[in-house]
Every structure is written in C-alpha cells, then in structure tokens.
Amino acid sequence: MGSQGGGRQPKYQRIALELKAAIETGEYGPGDRLPGENDLMAAHAVARMTARQAIGVLRAEGLAEARKGAGVFVREYRPIRRRGVQRLSAGLWGEGRSVWSMDAEGWDLKLDSVSVAEESPPEAIRSLLGLAEGAPVCLRRRRYALNGRPVMLATSHLDAGLVAGTAITEIDTGPGGIYARLGEIGHRPVRFREEIRSRMPAPLETDRLSLPAGTPVVLIRRTAFTEEGTAVEVNDMVLDSSAYILEYDFTP
Amino acid sequence: MGSQGGGRQPKYQRIALELKAAIETGEYGPGDRLPGENDLMAAHAVARMTARQAIGVLRAEGLAEARKGAGVFVREYRPIRRRGVQRLSAGLWGEGRSVWSMDAEGWDLKLDSVSVAEESPPEAIRSLLGLAEGAPVCLRRRRYALNGRPVMLATSHLDAGLVAGTAITEIDTGPGGIYARLGEIGHRPVRFREEIRSRMPAPLETDRLSLPAGTPVVLIRRTAFTEEGTAVEVNDMVLDSSAYILEYDFTP
DNA sequence: TAGTGGTCTAGACCACAGT
DNA sequence: CTGTGGTCTAGACCACTAT
Numbered sequence: 001m002g003s004q005g006g007g008r009q010p011k012y013q014r015i016a017l018e019l020k021a022a023i024e025t026g027e028y029g030p031g032d033r034l035p036g037e038n039d040l041m042a043a044h045a046v047a048r049m050t051a052r053q054a055i056g057v058l059r060a061e062g063l064a065e066a067r068k069g070a071g072v073f074v075r076e077y078r079p080i081r082r083r084g085v086q087r088l089s090a091g092l093w094g095e096g097r098s099v100w101s102m103d104a105e106g107w108d109l110k111l112d113s114v115s116v117a118e119e120s121p122p123e124a125i126r127s128l129l130g131l132a133e134g135a136p137v138c139l140r141r142r143r144y145a146l147n148g149r150p151v152m153l154a155t156s157h158l159d160a161g162l163v164a165g166t167a168i169t170e171i172d173t174g175p176g177g178i179y180a181r182l183g184e185i186g187h188r189p190v191r192f193r194e195e196i197r198s199r200m201p202a203p204l205e206t207d208r209l210s211l212p213a214g215t216p217v218v219l220i221r222r223t224a225f226t227e228e229g230t231a232v233e234v235n236d237m238v239l240d241s242s243a244y245i246l247e248y249d250f251t252p
Numbered sequence: 253m254g255s256q257g258g259g260r261q262p263k264y265q266r267i268a269l270e271l272k273a274a275i276e277t278g279e280y281g282p283g284d285r286l287p288g289e290n291d292l293m294a295a296h297a298v299a300r301m302t303a304r305q306a307i308g309v310l311r312a313e314g315l316a317e318a319r320k321g322a323g324v325f326v327r328e329y330r331p332i333r334r335r336g337v338q339r340l341s342a343g344l345w346g347e348g349r350s351v352w353s354m355d356a357e358g359w360d361l362k363l364d365s366v367s368v369a370e371e372s373p374p375e376a377i378r379s380l381l382g383l384a385e386g387a388p389v390c391l392r393r394r395r396y397a398l399n400g401r402p403v404m405l406a407t408s409h410l411d412a413g414l415v416a417g418t419a420i421t422e423i424d425t426g427p428g429g430i431y432a433r434l435g436e437i438g439h440r441p442v443r444f445r446e447e448i449r450s451r452m453p454a455p456l457e458t459d460r461l462s463l464p465a466g467t468p469v470v471l472i473r474r475t476a477f478t479e480e481g482t483a484v485e486v487n488d489m490v491l492d493s494s495a496y497i498l499e500y501d502f503t504p
Numbered sequence: 505t506a507g508t509g510g511t512c513t514a515g516a517c518c519a520c521a522g523t
Numbered sequence: 524c525t526g527t528g529g530t531c532t533a534g535a536c537c538a539c540t541a542t
Binding site (some may be wrong): 038 | 526527528529
C-alpha cells in the first residue's frame with residue numbers, strides 16, 4: 001500500500017500509542033514483557049520495520065527496553081533522592097563519614113572504581129580553579145553503583161600543586177574524603193555551587209553507565225569554594241537520570 | 253549482502269561516528285546542513301534505511317535536527333542560566349519585579365500564555381499542600397518563551413480556599429506576582445525546596461515545547477513554605493533541557 | 505518542479521537468549 | 524533448538540521545502 005494507508009496518523013504511531021495506553025492502564029507493569037516485533041506484525045498486519053519503529057517510540061521515551069533474544073520489556077523507575085545541601089554539611093564529612101553514604105537511604109550505593117591521574121585540564125576548568133596556563137590538575141575519576149548497577153560517574157579536578165603529598169593523590173583519601181584533607185591543609189571548602197544540565201548521553205557514557213536507549217543523563221558541575229572565595233575543587237558528575245531525584249532546599 | 257558486511261561494528265554506527273567527528277572538528281558548525289539521506293547512500297553505498305539509521309543516531313543524541321523537505325542540520329546549544337537561590341530573594345519579587353525577569357540576562361524571556369482554573373489535584377500534590385481529600389486547588393498554567401521559542405511550562409498549585417478573592421485567581425497577579433500576594437494575606441513564603449528530575453518528554457510536552465527529537469526535559473517541582481513550615485504553593489515546571497543550565501549556590 | 509525527509513513493504517542473515 | 528531483537532537491502536509513494 002505504501003505510505004500511511006488507513007488513518008491520517010502514521011501506523012507506527014498508532015501502534016506505539018496503543019502500547020503506551022496499555023502500560024498506563026496497568027495492563028503491563030514494570031518489568032513485564034510487551035508484544036514483540038513478530039506479535040505486532042501479526043496483530044496489525046505491518047512489516048517488520050514498521051513494528052520496530054513503533055517499539056522505537058517507546059524506547060526513545062524511556063518507557064520500554066529491548067533485550068536481544070529475549071523481548072521488549074516495560075522499564076522501571078525508582079530514583080534515589082540526592083539532597084544537594086544537607087549532604088555537604090561539614091558535620092557529616094568533617095569526621096569520618098563519606099559525603100556519599102547518605103545518598104541512598106538504606107540502599108547500597110557504593111564506590112565501584114577509582115582512578116587518580118595528573119593531567120592538563122580543559123580550559124574551562126583551569127580558569128575556574130584560577131590556574132596558570134599549562135598547570136596540571138589532579139584528576140580523581142570514580143564510578144558509583146546502586147545495588148550493582150552503575151548510576152554515576154564523577155571526576156574531581158584539583159590544583160595538582162596544592163594537593164601534592166596529601167592523601168588526595170592516593171586511591172584512598174582517608175576518613176572524610178577530599179574535603180577533610182583540604183581542610184587539613186588550610187583550604188576547607190565552605191561554599192558550593194552546583195550547575196545542572198541534562199542531555200542525551202554520549203556513547204562512552206552510555207557504555208560506562210550501561211544506559212538503555214531513551215535515558216538522558218544529568219550533568220552536575222560542583223565547584224567548592226574556600227572562605228576566601230577561591231575555587232579548590234571542580235567535580236563533574238554524570239548521572240543516570242532514571243536513578244536520581246536531586247533536591248535543593250534554600251531560604252533565599 | 254545482509255547484516256554487518258565489512259567491519260565489525262554496524263555500518264550505520266560507522267557513518268554516524270564519521271558525522272559526529274566532522275561536527276566535532278568544526279567541519280560543520282551549528283545550523284549547518286549535514287549530508288542528507290541521499291548523500292550518505294551515495295557516499296557509503298548503503299540503502300536508504302541504513303542512511304536514515306545513521307542520521308537517527310545523531311538525532312537521538314540531540315546533535316542534529318531533520319527538517320522535512322529541507323535537510324539535516326547541526327543543532328545549536330545556547331542555554332539560559334537559571335539561578336535557583338538568588339532569583340527567589342524577597343528583595344527582588346518583594347516590590348514589583350517578576351521572579352522570572354532575571355532568568356535570561358539580557359535575553360527576551362517572556363510569558364507566552366496563562367490560564368487559571370480550579371481543579372481537583374493529584375494525590376501527591378494534595379498531600380504536599382496538606383489539603384483534605386477532594387479539596388480543590390487553584391491551578392495557574394503558564395508558558396514561557398525565549399526569543400519566541402517556548403522553553404518552559406509551569407503549573408502552580410495553591411489551596412483554592414486560601415487564595416480565593418486574591419489576584420492569584422486572576423490572569424494578572426499584579427506586581428511581585430503570586431508570592432507578593434501570598435505575603436499580603438499572611439502566608440509569605442520564606443523557604444523553598446526544588447526537586448529535579450530529567451526524562452524524555454511525553455508527546456504532549458514535545459508538542460507544547462516544540463522539542464526536536466533527542467531533547468530531554470528537566471522537571472522541577474518547587475514547593476514554597478511559610479515561616480510556620482506550611483507548604484503554600486507547589487510549582488511543577490517542565491524545561492527544555494537544551495535551553496537551561498540550573499545553578500544552585502549554598503553554604504551548608 | 506526537483507529534492508528532501510517521512511513512511512512503508514517484503515524479503516534476508518546474524519548474534520543471542522531461553523522457550 | 525526456536526524465537527528474539529539487530530541489521531540490511533532495494534525498491535515505493537507521500538508531504539513538504541525551496542527554487
């Protein structure tokens with residue numbers, strides 16, 4: 001028949017809409033198997049590519065997930081609540097506890113992999129840290145996993161000269177982490193700025209976070225300032241958007 | 253030839269990668285026209301559907317935008333900086349200025365459409381506002397546009413009983429907006445909470461924000477509390493993620 | 505009108521999962 | 524094994540844009 005055939009809206013959209021409605025009414029719950037390509041071809045008398053396209057709509061909206069050789073399944077959404085302000089209270093990281101242990105109340109969020117390096121920073125970060133051109137930064141790359149599933153990548157940038165000789169350049173930064181160590185050398189962070197963006201992930205992020213198609217990432221750039229107003233750390237984070245709700249409390 | 257043919261990675265991914273590299277090196281700048289389906293078919297000796305798939309990768313990542321009958325073009329990214337804390341300083345909205353006028357420094361962000369209604373709220377919002385079951389809320393739906401392009405939808409929910417008879421139920425809330433009017437009736441908001449999520453847009457959001465494929469939305473739910481700790485307003489916002497950077501400053 | 509992207513067909517081979 | 528989704532082909536008609 002070529003093009004649209006019967007209705008005025010594309011077949012694949014009609015099929016996608018029908019599937020979405022079935023999910024919304026609870027006919028298919030989180031984790032349930034949806035009709036696959038062959039089912040849709042038979043049920044709607046369309047070609048494989050058309051059935052695929054319908055499924056593609058749900059995938060792009062993050063509603064469904066295709067597992068090769070197994071089928072198409074309804075996605076689940078159970079985010080962690082990340083409190084932007086309280087979690088950085090000095091009382092918490094000042095003595096012992098990691099900044100991250102509060103992230104997932106009762107859940108099992110843990111450090112998955114760490115690497116430390118010294119590199120030449122991108123211009124934007126270099127100028128934030130107030131470093132001279134060509135000055136190296138200490139880079140701490142980390143990945144966090146929730147119940148075994150990776151949910152966040154974090155990369156901290158610090159003046160390499162400033163932190164040389166401290167535990168910040170070690171894999172294990174010790175009790176209280178980076179901020180406690182910075183305090184010990186007279187650069188205790190007291191003020192923070194978090195900048196938030198969102199976009200679709202780059203292939204490398206898709207890979208490192210095992211993201212299914214249709215899941216955006218949230219980017220947080222946190223800059224930590226000392227009492228004097230100097231930026232001592234820039235932490236670039238990449239979050240699986242389906243894993244997080246960010247919360248900020250403030251009294252302007 | 254069937255399946256993968258030459259290399260070990262799919263043809264469409266190789267083609268997509270090549271296009272992305274060309275964008276990254278600046279060969280194609282923002283707004284430039286990219287090779288279209290026909291160009292890619294000729295250049296790589298592939299079928300139309302394969303060329304389409306390659307372009308689909310760039311669209312899904314938000315890098316390119318297809319305009320029917322015209323071609324495929326490199327997307328632009330020029331976000332507004334939205335300061336979460338300072339923008340709510342009472343000094344700003346206390347006398348006259350709108351909370352929103354600060355959003356876009358020098359840009360032309362303006363209210364695009366407003367509607368006011370009284371409805372029965374969803375359970376989550378009803379309980380946030382501490383209302384009895386079945387109690388109605390005053391709903392203010394607004395859309396904001398930046399240089400004519402819609403970038404945000406906002407829906408405020410307030411206790412209908414509380415705001416009855418005030419300008420909050422009018423299209424024009426008067427100088428200082430909702431928060432100034434709440435102050436006048438003894439419910440001045442002093443504390444705010446913003447919760448942030450991100451996901452792919454629903455079709456209705458895609459439509460109202462004119463979003464190209466591959467653009468996530470950012471959801472902000474702001475709850476405004478009085479000195480007594482009562483929630484007086486819940487504002488649900490839907491932002492075009494490519495139009496915004498959110499900024500939060502705090503001293504924990 | 506010529507060219508573009510949007511949609512669609514009816515086949516095909518492959519890698520992978522569980523059935 | 525069978526069935527699944529992933530990839531690919533070589534055609535086709537349509538609506539839309541720009542000339």
